[in-house]
Amino acid sequence: MTTAAQVLQGLFSAEGLEDPYRYYTELRRHGPVSLIGGSGPYAAVVTGYDAVNQVLRDPRVRVTDDAFTDSHGGAAWREHPLLAALNNSMMYSNGERHVRARRLFQQVFTPRRVQELEPAMVAQISALIDGLEARLAAEGEVDFMAEFAYLLPSSVVAALLGIPAEDLVWFRPRVQRINEFLDVTGKTAEVLRRADEATVELSNYYRRLIAVRRAEPADDLISRLVAEDSDVSDEELVCNLLVLFNASFVTTIHLLGNGLSLLLAHPELRSCPVEPFVEEVLRYESPVQFVARYAEDVIEVAGTTIPPKEVVLVMLGAANRDPESFSDADRFEPARFLPDPKTHTAERRAAVGVARGAGGDADRGRAASPPIPTGARPLSFGAGPHFCLGAALARAEAQLAFPLLMERLPGLRAARAPVRYPQQFLRGYESMPVEVCDAP
Template sequence: MGVSISLDDLLGEEVRRDPYPFYARLHGMGEAVAFRPGEPHALVVHGYQAVHRVLRDPVFRVLGAEFLDRAGTRWRQHPVTRILQTSMLNAAPGDHLRVRRLFGQALTPRRVAALEPAITRIADRLLDRLAAAGADGRPVDFMDGFALTLPSDVVGELLGVPERDRAWFPSRVRTFDAVLEIGRRSMREVRAANVAATELTAYFTELLAARRDRPRGDLVSALVRIRDRDPDQLSADELLANLIIMYNAGFRTTANLLGNGLVLLVARPDARAALRADPSLAPAYVEEILRYEPPVHFALRYAAADTEVAGLPVPAGRTVVVLTGAANRDPRRFPDPDVFDPSRVDNRHLAFSAGPHHCFGAALARAEGRLVLPLLLDRFPALALAAEPGERRQLMLRGYDHLPVRLTSPGPAVHRPIGTLPNHPD
């Protein structure tokens, strides 16, 4: 019998904390490895070429409604699962292409480019708030005070979510997203995600109605016009599900890009100084952050027909775990893959997946990282971690829950006689 692994190997605590030594061991086994008999999946696919092929091969499909129905229809009782299966994430190939084209009519490159002034404006405002909270070297939570808020505000700006409502989303999105992690989820997590899904559906139902009555220049208004023009091309459920997924994905992944990237740069003063000195390097930095510490590490696919990957059989109907996070560290594709090198050439990573399910919002995420990282480093050149950032335990939406930082170096205490004031210029 050839080499095989168990799903428990992938889901173990040590791998969740730091998956890269495990990925390195996988790379020593080839491009793919079989799971042991009785495991829920046939293979783990981890080599760059094999991952790239599976993501683009029409034989391998997302785990949509047709696939889930083979094991029963109880999943349809859960609002969170219905949204996931109705959205582009898990739509059947024909439905996926149809919906993606319709959303593409609204989320154009021109619309993303037009958002750049808003991204800069939102970032400046949040940096002001961060500076006030972290005055005199007081620790602040970068995730809560900036990394989560900025992309939430940006995607809110894109969709047309009023600014007063945006703080309502993060806790619900975090609860909704918990069911995306690989492995079994507790019923407590599923019930909480169902509540979040129901609340998000109600919110966007109201927003769609408001934009139908009073259209604006936002994405929701554009999508309402597209649906009203040809209702047969986009059902009400598809519109709602994809708005929810677009909002969720639009800020969780970017928040983790910013948090993961900041930790990498704080630990590498030379790289940070180079980016501060030349902000035009930001696009290359963003790509290397995405390769080196991607926010998403895996996808699941099933074989629609008997096939093989790297010489290993995959019977029709069996699923494979596609480790994009491992593919980004494949030494056969990237020289010195465990070295963070923003000057890396030909850095075509798989952080945004590949093929028909390539991330729909990749251009927006890249724009946010490119614009925001130089602003952050320029505003706070002495920024440092105030404490250990804590563990990241997820492979899907991998990032820090909290990231305590100091924005300035705490200076020595200044003692003045009572009743005196510092001098101020006239």
């Protein structure tokens, strides 16, 4: 049998980028937790749903923070602006520092706040579809990823934070340089240098914006944060803003791209209720495929002892395809997230307005969707103390966007084959050329 280390090596290849799921299946043959021998960067890989859930929720398990980085590579990382910013943010913090920063930021990502934002998001979606229609009419095809999937979540997050919309063109290449470094492959000195430069430029931008909002408050998150009586320093604020902007929209970009790809390939899905559809996209093609964790002490997961102070690769994408938790896991089936699969046909007919947007009323379409049942849920946004702050916002954007896209552009179809996003960490598309044909 091929060793787990060999399977992992295959996963981080061109073949694994195209289809990681066959490698996840092979890893599961070694059990829900696979120990990786040798001198590689990972001590273990966790693929089983229950095992991944356990690791993410275990209070003894930590993200790779500054203390971990110091103990594994010395303090040289502090000379790199990107690494210093990451390790000073809540995403790479544990304990009280993480709780303190998260408490400050989570006020804007509550389900209630997201619901209040829905009218503005619908308006933004409609404006972006206007732009798609104009480009399609003028040029015949358009890149959905560049002209919609990127622009919607980045515009929403920018509006939340208080970043002027006209600055987003400047933001995009700098955000991309940071994302290039975050992938487990391609961490070259040149990639890090470019990411460091982008971090310096973005950090200076945020410092200027904080100063402006402190002098002239507006109705945005940064104004609220600087007005808070908080023990989070301005430097911590800058680092968290830098990471938060990236994390809050990158997942949504690929959720939108992965969902549209399925809708274009399988037009019958357009009549599905939108909430189960979005949930199944998250499960079937998790935008974030894995995260890294470690524990100070020995822990046991699914009967396997994991050594202390070693990096564990926690495979969200594999957990979401675990046949022990999801029947027929490699099949795309939104009905699994209906309250009762036996009532799927009736529920789908009742919610047909979700896909067709009855009179353009997005709220009515969403109300027709049945509630998502309890039970095994996608782990695409993580779990436990580091559960993604922007999960509710990402779901809302996708649930609003797909019905409006299908209503306004019923003849939308693929113009050419999409180009896969060249990272293992994020699963999605770099470009997706689309065109319109006459609707049947």
